[in-house]
Amino acid sequence: MAKKKITIIGAGHVGATTAQLLAYKKLAHIHLVDVVEGLPQGKALDLMESAPLEDFDSQVTGSNKYEDTADSDIVIMTAGLARKPGMTREDLRDKNASIVKSCCAEVAKYSPNCFMIVVTNPLDTMTWIAKEASGLDKHRILGMAGVLDSTRFRFFIANELGVSNEDVHATVLGLHGEDMVPMPRFSSVAGIPITELLPKEKIDELVDRTRKGGGEIVTLLKTGSAFYAPAASIVNMVESIVLEKNRIIPAAAYLEGEYGIDGLFMGVPVKLNWSGIADIIELPLTDEESEALKKSAEAVKKSMSQLKI
Ligand code: TXD
Numbered sequence: 001m002a003k004k005k006i007t008i009i010g011a012g013h014v015g016a017t018t019a020q021l022l023a024y025k026k027l028a029h030i031h032l033v034d035v036v037e038g039l040p041q042g043k044a045l046d047l048m049e050s051a052p053l054e055d056f057d058s059q060v061t062g063s064n065k066y067e068d069t070a071d072s073d074i075v076i077m078t079a080g081l082a083r084k085p086g087m088t089r090e091d092l093r094d095k096n097a098s099i100v101k102s103c104c105a106e107v108a109k110y111s112p113n114c115f116m117i118v119v120t121n122p123l124d125t126m127t128w129i130a131k132e133a134s135g136l137d138k139h140r141i142l143g144m145a146g147v148l149d150s151t152r153f154r155f156f157i158a159n160e161l162g163v164s165n166e167d168v169h170a171t172v173l174g175l176h177g178e179d180m181v182p183m184p185r186f187s188s189v190a191g192i193p194i195t196e197l198l199p200k201e202k203i204d205e206l207v208d209r210t211r212k213g214g215g216e217i218v219t220l221l222k223t224g225s226a227f228y229a230p231a232a233s234i235v236n237m238v239e240s241i242v243l244e245k246n247r248i249i250p251a252a253a254y255l256e257g258e259y260g261i262d263g264l265f266m267g268v269p270v271k272l273n274w275s276g277i278a279d280i281i282e283l284p285l286t287d288e289e290s291e292a293l294k295k296s297a298e299a300v301k302k303s304m305s306q307l308k309i
Contacts, residue, residue, distance in 0.1 A: 003058060004028040004242055007072040007111070009103050010079035011040040011062060013224055014119055016047075017231035018076060023047055023056050025235065027242055031069055032062040034079070040064065066106040072114045074241065075107050076234055077130055080120040082224060090306065093122050097309045100126045104133035115276050116141045117237055118252075119230065123176040124300045125307065127252050127265040138254040139276040145176030146250025146267035147233035148226075152213040153182055156206045161197060163189055171283070172210065172250055173267050174296030180267070181292045182207045186283060240272040247272055253280055260290075261297045264304060 006022060008015045011034040019030050032040035040062030047060045061068070069075070080096040083089070100120050107114065116136055118127040127143035134141070153170040161168075167190045174181035184203050187194045194203060209216070217226040240247035249272055252265040258280050259268065271279040285293065 004073040005031065005071060006074045006076065006238065007031045007033060007069040007107070007114075008076045008078060009033050009069075009107065010077070010120070011036075011043050012078065013227035014230050014234070015076070015078040016043045017227050018078070018234045019043070019060060020047060021231055021235045022238065023051075023058050023060055024054050025239070026056050026058060027235070027238060028073070029059045030061070031072070032060070033064065033066065033069060034062075035064065037064055066110055069107060070110040072107075072111040074238060075111060075114045075116045076119060076238075077103060077107075077116060077126075078119045079103050080126075089122075093125065093303065093306075094308045096120050096122075096126060097129050097307055100129050101133045101309060104130045108134040108136065114140070115241060117234060118143045119234065121176070122303055124252050124265045124267075125303045128254075128304060129307075129309075131254060131265070137276075138256070139278075141254070142237070142270065142272075142277065143176070143252030143265055143267075144230070144234050144237060145180075145252055146172055146269075147236050148230050149176065149180055149182070149210060149213065149267070150250050151229060151233060153187065153206065153210040156209055157187065157189065157194055157198075160202065160206060161189060171269065173269075173283075174293055175266055175300050176214075176252070177299070178211050178215075179296045179299045180211055181289065181296055182210050183283070183289065185286075185289075237272060241274060241276070244273050246278065248281060253277055255280070258282055259285075259293055261293070264297060264300050266293075266297055266300055 006028040011032040034040045044060045044062030118130045120126045123143045123145045149172040150170045154168045158165045158168045171183040171186035255261045269281040
């Protein structure tokens with residue numbers, strides 16, 4: 001099978017770590033793009049120079065030009081700004097929205113049939129901007145957050161019970177932020193729901209830590225946000241697409257009536273393969289879970305309606 005071409009926009013922490021994992025897993029040829037001159041070129045060359053040791057034959061290239069992204073099979077959007085002192089969350093959202101908008105318009109010129117994975121925060125709103133700017137069909141664009149949030153939840157559960165991460169599955173729905181909706185009823189260890197294995201207070205504690213998982217890392221790092229687990233989450237999605245795995249993965253998909261929600265991106269379980277989103281899985285929710293999801297959707301709607309770009 002000929003290697004696919006994956007373009008990563010933004011050669012920062014998440015973009016470059018994703019490139020490294022994709023190259024080491026021999027999944028595709030990779031092209032990095034950034035506004036900073038020399039940054040994508042330097043990171044690409046550094047990564048290529050590890051090829052003899054890591055034994056991969058994918059090409060990793062970097063540039064500041066969208067012409068070089070032509071005919072990409074998958075585009076991963078990580079471009080954005082970090083919050084600076086004095087900048088509100090809203091300022092950052094508006095700045096990132098104009099970056100994502102202009103990058104996606106360029107991407108669509110050269111790869112109109114690509115599959116796009118959006119990573120830039122605020123995730124659910126940026127994925128909507130990316131869809132509008134690129135004109136991609138709703139089956140060909142997703143936001144990455146659910147895999148990351150559920151992976152954090154999995155790790156906390158495995159750690160608490162002292163069992164292998166491999167045996168733990170977890171589901172997190174809703175937006176990427178503190179209004180996300182972790183789902184203990186659909187989270188299990190070797191098929192046993194965690195509600196059978198842990199007391200409610202402990203589950204509430206793990207749910208709360210999952211909701212605040214991104215912030216916990218930011219507080220520790222002080223100068224940036226998480227990138228190892230986010231990059232691994234992106235690669236997990238890419239594997240399901242490139243290797244036609246049909247995995248069921250939580251991701252921000254465009255909803256048109258599913259879960260009673262319409263016209264926005266939010267985290268739900270999707271079936272992913274080479275055609276893109278093959279299906280959106282609708283879980284049977286209790287009234288309380290449904291309410292939490294609606295609250296999440298309201299927060300996304302509010303963020304979308306307040307955008308100034
Ligand atoms: O779960 C999730 N979705 C997330 C999202 C998990 C982790 C990080 N999350 C968000 O991803 C984070 O809040 C940011 O919005 C993005 C990227 O995070 P990263 O940690 O990689 O940020 P960096 O290291 O600052 O990298 C951003 C790069 C940097 O090199 C800039 O020069 C570049 O983006 N950038 C651009 N590239 C191309 N074009 C334009 N216009 C541009 N502007 C900035």
